[in-house]
Amino acid sequence: MSKEITETQRRILNFLIEQKTSRGIPPTLAEMAKHFGYKNRATVREHLAALEKKGFIKKNPKLSRHIELTLEDKFFIPRPIIGEVAAGNPLTIYPDAIDTIELPTIAKMPKDSFLLRVKGDSLKDAYIFSGDIVIVNPNLEPKNGQIVVAILDDAAVVKRFYKKKSESTSQMMIELLSENPEYKPIVIEKTYQKFKIVGVVIGIYRSMEKKAG
Amino acid sequence: MSKEITETQRRILNFLIEQKTSRGIPPTLAEMAKHFGYKNRATVREHLAALEKKGFIKKNPKLSRHIELTLEDKFFIPRPIIGEVAAGNPLTIYPDAIDTIELPTIAKMPKDSFLLRVKGDSLKDAYIFSGDIVIVNPNLEPKNGQIVVAILDDAAVVKRFYKKKSESTSQMMIELLSENPEYKPIVIEKTYQKFKIVGVVIGIYRSMEKKAG
């Protein structure tokens, strides 16, 4: 058996990914069969068996809608960003990244917002600490002074956003500031490719319950 | 029928949210019944029906694991803020709410808890800043290491709580610590009268939306 995926299997896998990201839950065999025009669920099941054999998915037997993706499924972010960041590995958590965030798999988040759990203390200059949950709206145009989540050189950062005219080149540029004056502003010229705004932080929540001694 | 959610319904809703975020798929009736110790799926179903009636979820009939969270408008639910904690000044709890805030549903808000808005920056050694909303539970016995709201000499403080034996007198005493080591611990002997624990801080919420420049 070849380890390579066939055209049909690719379509099935794509549908799985698309459903999980857009609707939040994986489809049932019947739903997939209907979508592809199959008259039989067993057909879909064979494709899934093949995908599992090749290591692309993992099925939990007997349970409905229990197909797990063995890809970067556990950390996924809304579609538009995938593909623009480092191919295949959107938002990899680098051990020595200045700021790291963990993207939970959010089932259809309200108001098109999603949650990020902050990891590491390097964001504390923005009064955000490890374990905090930030609420991010990806569909807001960031205004000056707002805190944004951005991808910069394959690492995720949470900084205060400023857009202004460069004094030297008169070009528009983006500045990412820290609350802590010891950190120098990060300046992004328009030409810089490895930069993408993920969304605007509209709220922070911190649970205290686990912190008992 | 009240539009407010009951304690049991909130537990169900929380479980739904938690499952959708952590596992990716909503649970089945059987899974929920097992989790809550119900002997019957119908019980869960009734709670879901109530939640749907109140607009918190949307069920797609006949389909498994097909509970959708309709948190578009319910993601933030209005809660009254009943007072302010201002460093140095007495804690004032007003009979009528001074304000309301849209608290995200991810925030755990037990029935007996209340909200206080923090004023002033002097609590920042506990990572709490001016404008933050603290969720306070007055009916919890504070455990060592937890952050509590207390009244001390007619002033409200938010500090980390420790109860231990005095090394000199062998009496039980309470220590209120700051995160910042520059602040010396506040030691309260049992005899001290002007001290009262208001409650345990179980969560913090901070809204970012007004902070745009």
Add this chain to the structure above:
DNA sequence: AAATTAACCATACAAATGTATGGTATTATT
């Protein structure tokens, strides 16, 4: 030429799932 694989189909079955109805006890509301 023979064997294998891929991609479908039909039928069948047990378990899981959502649903429906009727009942009980407790609490809150009128």
Add this chain to the structure above:
DNA sequence: AATAATACCATACATTTGTATGGTTAATTT
């Protein structure tokens, strides 16, 4: 005091779901 809402239970039922088996056709590999 009567009514409604809440929170459970038991039992029953149709549908859905995942699974299993056997068969067909076409393309590919041996």
